[in-house]
Amino acid sequence: MASSLTNSHASSQYGANPVKKGEVRYNEMGSEVVEGYTCKPKDYDPERPIMHYKTLLLLCDDERCGKAGKIDKATHLREILKEMGLNKGKNRIKISRTGCYGACRFRQVCQVTENTQANGNPKNNAIWLRHTHNFTDEQWRELFTMLSEDKVLLEELDAKYFIPMKVYE
Numbered sequence: 675m676a677s678s679l680t681n682s683h684a685s686s687q688y689g690a691n692p693v694k695k696g697e698v699r700y701n702e703m704g705s706e707v708v709e710g711y712t713c714k715p716k717d718y719d720p721e722r723p724i725m726h727y728k729t730l731l732l733l734c735d736d737e738r739c740g741k742a743g744k745i746d747k748a749t750h751l752r753e754i755l756k757e758m759g760l761n762k763g764k765n766r767i768k769i770s771r772t773g774c775y776g777a778c779r780f781r782q783v784c785q786v787t788e789n790t791q792a793n794g795n796p797k798n799n800a801i802w803l804r805h806t807h808n809f810t811d812e813q814w815r816e817l818f819t820m821l822s823e824d825k826v827l828l829e830e831l832d833a834k835y836f837i838p839m840k841v842y843e
Contacts, residue, residue, distance in 0.1 A: 691712060692709075692710050692711055692712050693707045693708065693709050693710065693711060693712070694709070695709055697709070701713040701714075701715060702725065702761065702762060703715070703722075703725055705717060725762075725766070725768075726764070726766060726789070726792065727766045727767065727768040727789055728764065728765050728766055728767065728788070728789055728792065728793050728794050728821075728822070729765075729766075729767045729768070729786065729787070729788055729789070729794060729798070729821045729822075730767075730768045730770060730786075730787040730788075730789070731751075731767065731768070731769050731770070731784050731785070731786060731787075732770055732772045732784065732785040732787060733747060733748050733751070733769055733770070733771055733772065733782065733783075733784045733806070734771075734772050734773075734774065734775050734777075734781065734782055734783045734784070735747070735748060735771035735772065735773075735782075736772070736773045736774040737774070738774075738778045738781055739774075739778065739781040739782040739783065739807070747782065747806075747807065748769045748770070748771050751769050751814060752769050754811060754814055754815060754818070755767055755769070755818060758815065758818055758819075758822075760818055760822055764793060765793075765821075765822040767818055767821060767822065772785075777802070777804075777837060780802075780804035780805060780837050781804075781805065781807065782805065782806045782807035783802060783803065783804055783806065783837065784802070784803045784806045785800070785801070785802050785803075786798050786799070786800070786801040786802075786803065786821070786827065787799060787800065795821075795824045795826070797826045797827075797828070798821065798824075798826060798827050798828075801827055801828065801836065802836065802837035802839070803817075803835055803836065803837070804835065804836065804837045805835075817831075
């Protein structure tokens, strides 16, 4: 990750199109955004709840995986989610960047985490996808549709998309 970043949080300057000096922009929660950031709210309210998500995709964006895709994959995927209407509401899918998972041989990896306290599908929880830097936009759209429709990924996708897990004793 480049050292010129303000921080590694998704609301940092790392996102595409941060707010410029003199510009006024509001994030999806309706809060005014801090200059130099893409979604960080100007007014801090420690009691305000976070925006609901049904599914959280944790996308590795560390040194090796981030370079594998050669584009800002997280921001690009967020744009696709907006086009699909899955950036808000009960079926919201959230994309978050992560550091290294130690699974570089499967780069770029993406962990699917379902909000099982609300309406997430427990059968899709803690599933790991591999080589997502090779996914086309159409494959991402299909994945997002499956997740929003509560389809079980292990039943819908070929085994080649998943990272095998082993518990060591």
